[in-house]
Amino acid sequence: MTTAEQTNPKEATGSPPDRGEVLLDVQDIAKNFGGLRAVDHCSLTVRRGTITGLIGPNGAGKTTVFNNITGFIAPDSGRILFQGIDITGLRPDQIFAHKLCRTFQIPREHGSMSVLENLMLVPTQQIGEHIWNAWFRRGAVRRQEEQNRDKALEVLEYLELTHVQDEYAANLSGGQKKLLELGRTLMVDPELVLLDEPAAGVNRSLLKRIVTNIRHLSSERGITFLLIEHDMNTVMNLCDPVIVMSEGRKLVEGPPEEVRSNQSVLEAYLGGQYAAAES
Numbered sequence: 420m421t422t423a424e425q426t427n428p429k430e431a432t433g434s435p436p437d438r439g440e441v442l443l444d445v446q447d448i449a450k451n452f453g454g455l456r457a458v459d460h461c462s463l464t465v466r467r468g469t470i471t472g473l474i475g476p477n478g479a480g481k482t483t484v485f486n487n488i489t490g491f492i493a494p495d496s497g498r499i500l501f502q503g504i505d506i507t508g509l510r511p512d513q514i515f516a517h518k519l520c521r522t523f524q525i526p527r528e529h530g531s532m533s534v535l536e537n538l539m540l541v542p543t544q545q546i547g548e549h550i551w552n553a554w555f556r557r558g559a560v561r562r563q564e565e566q567n568r569d570k571a572l573e574v575l576e577y578l579e580l581t582h583v584q585d586e587y588a589a590n591l592s593g594g595q596k597k598l599l600e601l602g603r604t605l606m607v608d609p610e611l612v613l614l615d616e617p618a619a620g621v622n623r624s625l626l627k628r629i630v631t632n633i634r635h636l637s638s639e640r641g642i643t644f645l646l647i648e649h650d651m652n653t654v655m656n657l658c659d660p661v662i663v664m665s666e667g668r669k670l671v672e673g674p675p676e677e678v679r680s681n682q683s684v685l686e687a688y689l690g691g692q693y694a695a696a697e698s
C-alpha cells in the first residue's frame with residue numbers, strides 16, 4: 420500500500436495534517452435517485468489554499484457531490500459545513516452569497532447577451548433590484564452599476580477576454596466559454612470555487628491559460644479550488660491533494676503521484692479488466 424490515505428468508506432474523513440484550515444467539510448452525505456445510490460455516505464474536506472482534485476470513474480458520484488455542496492440538489496442525509504457554517508439544504512443563490520461558487524461541465528452562458536453583460540448579470544447584492552431603490556436612490560443604483568461594470572472589465576482583463584467583451588456569448592469558443600464561467604465566479608471575490616471539468620472540450624492553448632489562471636488565482640488571490648477533472652495531465656499538474664471517488668464514496672486521498680500508483684485506484688478505474696489481468 421502507498422502512503423496515500425486509504426480510507427474505510429464508512430469512515431472516510433481526514434486529510435494530510437500539514438495543510439491549512441478546513442474550509443469545506445462534507446460529512447457523511449448520501450443521495451439516492453430512486454433505487455440508485457449516487458452518493459453513499461461520502462465525507463471529504465477541502466483545506467484553504469489548496470487546489471484539490473476530485474476524480475473517479477464515470478458514475479462515481481462526483482457531480483452529485485458538487486450539486487449537493489452548491490445547493491442544486493439537497494442530500495438525503497449528512498451535513499455540509501463551509502467556513503464552519505452549516506449550508507446543508509440552502510438554495511444555490513444563498514450558497515453563492517457565502518462566496519462558494521461553481522462552474523458547470525457544460526457552460527451556462529446567456530448566449531444572446533454580450534460577454535460583458537454576462538458578467539454584469541452576476542448577482543452582487545445589487546440595490547437596484549428593489550423597485551423603491553430604483554425610484555428613490557437612483558444615484559446609488561447608478562454608482563453600483565458603474566462599480567459592477569468596472570469589476571466586470573477588470574475580470575475580463577485578468578482573463579484576457581477584453582477583446583471579446585461585446586461579442587455575443589454564444590459565439591465564444593468552448594475554451595472561452597469556460598473562461599467566462601470562471602469569470603462569473605470572480606465577480607464576487609470567491610473563497611472557494613468548484614470547477615466541473617474545466618479542461619473538457621478546450622483546445623491546448625486555452626487549456627494552458629485556464630490552468631495558469633487557476634494557479635495565479637490560488638497563489639495571488641488566495642482562492643481555494645475543488646475541481647472535477649477527467650484529464651489526468653491537468654489533475655497531476657495542478658492538484659494537490661487528489662481525492663478519488665468510487666461508487667459514491669471517497670476511496671483514497673493523497674498527493675497526485677501517490678494516488679496515481681495506488682492499487683485500489685487502479686482497480687476502481689479498470690474494474691473487471693484489472694482483476695482479470697491480475698489473475
Ligand SMILES: Nc1ncnc2c1ncn2[C@@H]1O[C@H](COP(=O)(O)OP(=O)(O)OP(=O)(O)O)[C@@H](O)[C@H]1O
Binds near residue numbers: 457478484
Ligand atoms: N438527476 C439524476 N437522476 C437519476 N440519476 C442520476 C441523476 N444524476 C446522476 N444520476 C446517476 O447517479 C450516478 C452518479 O452520477 P454523477 O453524475 O454524480 O457521477 P460522476 O462521477 O460525476 O460521473 P461523470 O464523471 O460521468 O460525470 C450515476 O449512475 C448517474 O447516472
